[in-house]
Amino acid sequence: MTASTACTLLQPKEYKSGVKPVWCPGCGDFGVLGSITKALSGMQIQPENAAVISGIGCSSRMPTYLNAYGFHGVHGRALALATGLKIARPDLTVIATGGDGDGFSIGGNHFLHTCRRNPDMTYIVMDNQVYGMTKGQASPTTDPNWEKGKLTPGGTGINPFQPLVIALASGANFIARSSSSDSNGTARIIMEAIKHPGFSMVQVLSPCVTFRPEQREWKNIVIPAPIDATSDPAKAARRLLTDEGLYTGILYRGERPAYQPALKSSIDNIEELDEEFRL
Amino acid sequence: MTRQNLSIALTGSGGSGVMTMGSMLLEAAAQAGWYGFMGRSAGPQIRGGEAAAMIRVSSEPIESPDDSFDLVLAIDPGSLDRFVAEIPLRPDSLLISDAEGGRRSSSLPDTPARVVDLPMKKMAKTVNGGRPNMIALGAVARIIGLPDTSLYSILEKTLKSKGPDALESSWTCVREGYAKAADLPAFGGPPINTGSTVERWNITGNEAAGLGAVRGGVRFVAAYPITPATEVLEWLAGALPRVGGVLVQAEDELASMNQVIGASFGGTPSLTATSGPGLALMTEAIGLAVCSEVPVVVLDVMRCGPSTGIATKSEQSDLNIATKGLHGDAPHLVLSPTSVTDCVFTTQWAVHLAESMQTAAIVLSDQSLGQTRAIVNRPADIAFMARRLVPEQFEEQYHRYAVGDSGVSPMAIPGQKGGQYTADGLEHNEAGAPSSLSEDHIAQLEKRQRKITGFDYGEHWAELEGDGETAVITWGSTTGPVREALSRLREQGEDIRLIAPRLLSPERPVEMAAALEGVKKLLVIEQSHSEQFYRYLRSAYDLPAATRVFNRPGPLPFRPNEIIQQLLKWSAAS
Known part of the structure; x- marks a missing residue:
């Protein structure tokens, strides 16, 4: 591979690290990896200026496969780690990636509060309604009647989590859904999400072909949302509550300013701090 | 060597102003030339309950409570009962109480001390807006030989936000108390003037730890409020913006710890402060910092455990979790300051060490250091600063976790071209790619151990x-x-x-x-x-x-x- 220079455009493949993914053949996450590289290339974000942060799970392996700065942290805490990084380094393009278990179960509290806080970053959740890495348990987005979960043989019997509704109610500033089968469409949405100020939530329906083979059908049943994105939370809420989770596209564009405390570098008034203690 | 010493305890129901009064008394003593400190003891109630300010002043720098108290003043008699064990008295100790000050005391009849009555409540009632704690302040000041003039400027400073009426009524109460104390026994008098021109400070251990962190280079703090660490955060929230830093109040301790790791990964020296329950929540992520080799400092202001324990009181019982509480083989640093002043040094040193070795440092302070306000000589300036080994240029293939001799490998900072790598809590090879090979595991375990055992402390x-x-x-x-x-x-x-x-x-x-x-x-x-x-x-x-x-x-x-x-x-x- 020839090194890129300022005058040659970085191609999507140049955003791949070369480490071979652990995913099963046919996993939707391959498509999302491709979409992320297309989005980074589409925006010509230099690899050293992007940081991809994740927790634990199949999709959380994403940073390792990208040529960017990355952090593969602990389960459920990707958004917290990414928030710290973004506050300290507002110059970076920060993307958090992960799955439905990482983001909405063990990481649920951080999801709520990152939506509230609204830092300028993008969260890509590859939702397959199952824990794949631990071999097939129900996740927060699993249908209550799904009986193949090994810990919930009679189905979970509990209400599935609606991530985009929760995101809206908690204050996310950009909400979209896409399908991993539509690599270019997902890339376009990710680019819009990165460009939009504040916290952008992108749910990607990304099939688990091993534990939820029926999800292969998703590519045939997702529907482009029939109306344009709204900036009215009430309208967005009504739409999100009634779309059965299959509308794709940008569903909400909010107008809240992003959270970014004033961080100044190279200020050195440390001696002044002594004043208040002096007798 | 004749050292002058006085130990004074002030008790009252929470909200009665004993802490305010104690702080003002300590400051007046400091202006008169004393060293000293004020520790706090309180029940868990935010308002109500009982509170005690334990003051010791001395003609020389001191770090220890004395064996017993010379003077105890109870604004209401009932408040004494909670502190019988914490306020040992002698037959020649003086106990000032107010028979009409509120709840009765069950311990008062058994006290070995001389008991005298001071009708603080009644006296305060004669002053418009008057408060018994200000009567008490005046009385104690006179008993220990402090001039009332110094109290006026301290009142002015403390009450400046409350307006001229509050100042006027407080000052009237102080003078009433001061006059009335002419009838009471006196102690000590002013300290022997040592002629020392050393600069003295009025600082708490929690403030000192915050100052040490900032002096060491910390510019990002994320934390969740918890007693008795909250004052570290309150101080840092004001101080950090003045030096270009930021404090974030996170949603919980899990978030605090992970935000701190994220900010440090981005190149900013970072710290969180907490107490036992918070430290327990943070341990998984501290292990992440160890494994991914991201420097972080965790200040644990210890309190009585286990579980919620006694949130407002001190204990040295987080040593086990701090030294051995991380899962896996996770070598990290644990330090502890030995005095209020040393909170500056030890925290600053911890920042330096964590940054130098790219690992996690836990600093174990405790409630009695953290919440003690002390009059001390100015903590010395030290040269220990955050200095992280960062690559200057990159080879064809950058190996973030190259094993090397010292175990410390250059850490690329996002934005550095050619340094892209993934920091990982998964075991990894030298390049940072996940690895489950035994040879990579051994090599990285040894790297992480070697860098801290081989360091010259x-x-x-x-x-x-x-x-x-x-x-x-x-x-x-x-x-x-x-x-x-x-x-x-x-x-x-x-x-x-x-x-x-x-x-x-x-x-x-x-x-x-x-x-x-x-x-x-x-x-x-x-x-x-x-x-x-x-x-x-x-x-x-x-x-x-x-x-x-x-x-x-x-x-x-x-x-x-x-x-x-x-x-x-x-x-x-x-």
Whole structure:
């Protein structure tokens, strides 16, 4: 591979690290990896200026496969780690990636509060309604009647989590859904999400072909949302509550300013701090 | 050497203003030339309940509570009952109470002290807007020989946000109390003027730890409020923006710890502060910092545990979790300051060490250091700063986790072209790619261990004094009482050695062996019920056959005389 220079455009493949993914053949996450590289290339974000942060799970392996700065942290805490990084380094393009278990179960509290806080970053959740890495348990987005979960043989019997509704109610500033089968469409949405100020939530329906083979059908049943994105939370809420989770596209564009405390570098008034203690 | 000392306790129901009054009294004493400190003891209630301010002033710098109190003032008699064990009195102690001040006391009839009545409540009622604590302030100031003029400027400063009426009524109360105290016994008088021109500070241990962090280079703090660490955060929230930093109030301790790791990954020296329950929540992510080699500092202001325990009172019982609480083999640093002043040094040093070795450092302060306000000599400036090894240029393929000799490998910072890597809590190879190979696991485990065991910590690993054949080993806040006990014994011609390790992890076997050279008897002193420090020492070091433990749980502090008695009893028995 020839090194890129300022005058040659970085191609999507140049955003791949070369480490071979652990995913099963046919996993939707391959498509999302491709979409992320297309989005980074589409925006010509230099690899050293992007940081991809994740927790634990199949999709959380994403940073390792990208040529960017990355952090593969602990389960459920990707958004917290990414928030710290973004506050300290507002110059970076920060993307958090992960799955439905990482983001909405063990990481649920951080999801709520990152939506509230609204830092300028993008969260890509590859939702397959199952824990794949631990071999097939129900996740927060699993249908209550799904009986193949090994810990919930009679189905979970509990209400599935609606991530985009929760995101809206908690204050996310950009909400979209896409399908991993539509690599270019997902890339376009990710680019819009990165460009939009504040916290952008992108749910990607990304099939688990091993534990939820029926999800292969998703590519045939997702529907482009029939109306344009709204900036009215009430309208967005009504739409999100009634779309059965299959509308794709940008569903909400909010107008809240992003959270970014004033961080100044190279200020050195440390001696002044002594004043208040002096007798 | 004649040292003047006075110990004063002020008790009241929460909200009665004993802490405000205590702070003002301490400041007035400081202006008159005293050193000293004020510790706090309180029930868990935010308002209501009981609170006690424990003040000791001295003509010289001090770090330890005395054996008993000379003066105790109870704004209402009932507030005494909660603190009988914490406020030891003698027959010549003076106890001032107010028979009409509120709830009755069940302990008052049994007190050994001389009891006098001061109708603070009634006197305050005669002043428009008057408060009993200001009557008490005036009275105590006179009893201990402070001029009332110094109180006016302190009132002005403390009450400036409350308007001229509040100042006027408080000042009237102070003068009434001052006048009335002419009828009461007096103590001490002003301290002997040593003619010292050393700059003195009025600072709490929690503020000192915050200052040490900022001096060391910390510019990002994420934290969740918790007693008794909150004041560290409150101070930092004001201080950090003045030096270009930021404090974020996170949604919980899991988020705090992970935000701190994220900010440090981005190149900013970072810290969080918490107490036991928060530390328990953070341990998984501290292990992440160790494995991914991201420097972070965690300040744990310890309180009584387990679980919620006694949130407002001190104990040295997080030693186990701090040194051994991470899963897997996770070598990291554990340090502990030995005094309020040392909170500056130890926290600053911890930042320097964590950054130098790219690992996690836990600093164990405690409630009694953190919430004590002390009049001390200005903490010395030290040169320890955050200095992280960052690559200047990149090879064809950058290896973030290259094993190397020291174990410390150059850490690329996002934005550095060619340094792209993934920091990982998964075991990894030198390039940072996940690996489950035994050889990579061993190589990385050894790298992470080597960088902290091979580091040169210099003389700061412990405080060592004296060279007698009997030694006392202690740590953290109990160092103060031990030091005073040993100094009293030294005045009587007994040389007893002090060993107070500031660095608790990694262990320093060579240095400890040298410190224990020639010691025949070793007394371990610690404030934990299960002898956590003793067991830590036993597992880490070779101790003399004659080793004894003097331990007890919080919240009762150690007092110098009981340490002296332990030593005398032991020497009499052998």
